[in-house]
């Protein structure tokens with residue numbers, strides 16, 4: 662298998678007996694031309710300039726959207742002074758996801774219930790809706806983002822910890838129906854350093870809930886049995 666990275670959960674995922682519908686590939690550092698070229702040279706030994714160009718343009722546009730959204734989040738908590746340092750040390754993993762339409766009698770679960778380990782994730786899809794997101798009170802929302810101009814922003818575990826639990830990293834899953842294959846793109850923001858709760862978000866009413874943590878260490882922890890089996894991996898990893 663060629664699409665592998667040292668960073669856990671960055672490369673190919675698929676051929677999982679319990680999840681026969683799902684296959685995905687990952688492009689780390691997708692906003693840089695080196696990142697996309699590394700991927701296209703791997704998949705097409707003679708190169709694929711068109712794909713390389715489109716994918717890096719897409720990643721750049723959506724990373725710009727992500728930086729706008731995270732700036733708004735930082736501003737809404739009065740801590741925009743930390744935003745530049747955050748974006749300067751953030752890289753983007755672009756995942757290309759396919760969930761094929763289930764055949765009769767096949768399980769319809771495309772992707773298991775999980776929370777994202779990123780800071781933020783921006784999703785885009787073809788016309789086939791299948792994403793279900795759980796709310797704080799346990800209800801499920803079927804997210805309709807079938808319009809080509811729709812994007813969904815999901816808060817990841819790192820944002821939940823950074824915000825000292827103000828922003829929820831929601832559990833979500835992909836459940837397929839109908840007879841059209843679903844293609845989606847997920848751009849995941851990962852910080853290359855440590856993340857800490859801003860001091861402005863800690864007070865008597867909001868005691869500190871997370872120790873400073875190494876973001877990529879969260880991915881490594883999630884790959885361990887303890888991390889994978891814990892109910893809330895981020896709390897098990899760096900919760901106070």
Ligand SMILES: O=C(O)CCC(=O)C(=O)O
Nearest residue numbers: 758777784792835845847
């Ligand atoms: O395909 C989607 O819409 C969501 C995929 C997802 O949740 C993930 O890759 O983390």
Ligand SMILES: [Fe+2]
Nearest residue numbers: 775776777833
């Ligand atoms: Fe996800």
